[in-house]
Amino acid sequence: DQQVKQNSPSLSVQEGRISILNCDYTNSMFDYFLWYKKYPAEGPTFLISISSIKDKNEDGRFTVFLNKSAKHLSLHIVPSQPGDSAVYFCAARANFGNEKLTFGTGTRLTIIP
């Protein structure tokens, strides 16, 4: 049962344009969402997060949008740079106890110079 889904396994974007990565979730108990970026042969690194009390969080070129009613979040990267080429995972956790992070299947983003 995949509670966090990233339906696009891959995405190619021209350098300088906007990259939009999408993520859907099914568990209504999730209240905190994160995006991680992963390069080959390295562990995922934290990128940006958002709490369910917000609908947008911005950090430099990265913005995460949360639509709770649609159980959907997205990561926008503007402008896209070649160094952004990586696999991006969204993750979520529930709002009780010490719940684990549940990850999506990842989207491989390729920035075309």
Place this chain on the structure above:
Amino acid sequence: KAGVTQTPRYLIKTRGQQVTLSCSPISGHRSVSWYQQTPGQGLQFLFEYFSETQRNKGNFPGRFSGRQFSNSRSEMNVSTLELGDSALYLCASSSDDNYGYTFGSGTRLTVV
């Protein structure tokens, strides 16, 4: 502050053997979580240890086990290896509330 250290980085084992992977968390972090990454499956949660106790568990068979020591270092063990166990095994440490993980570089296990 040193990051999360996983050893070994690469491992090749034969089907039926067992393997032990090690993870040293960030100093001060008491929570250690283990994930398996395979193509198309994303990061599948194995288990989490906090203060030497298993706090969360994923849906993996009993061949997968783990433990945590008093210094927060953790090991995971896979017995009776199968070809399908070939994957990248990632360890992550976090502070007590689990609101953010720091991952190690992983151990790439290949079962032949």
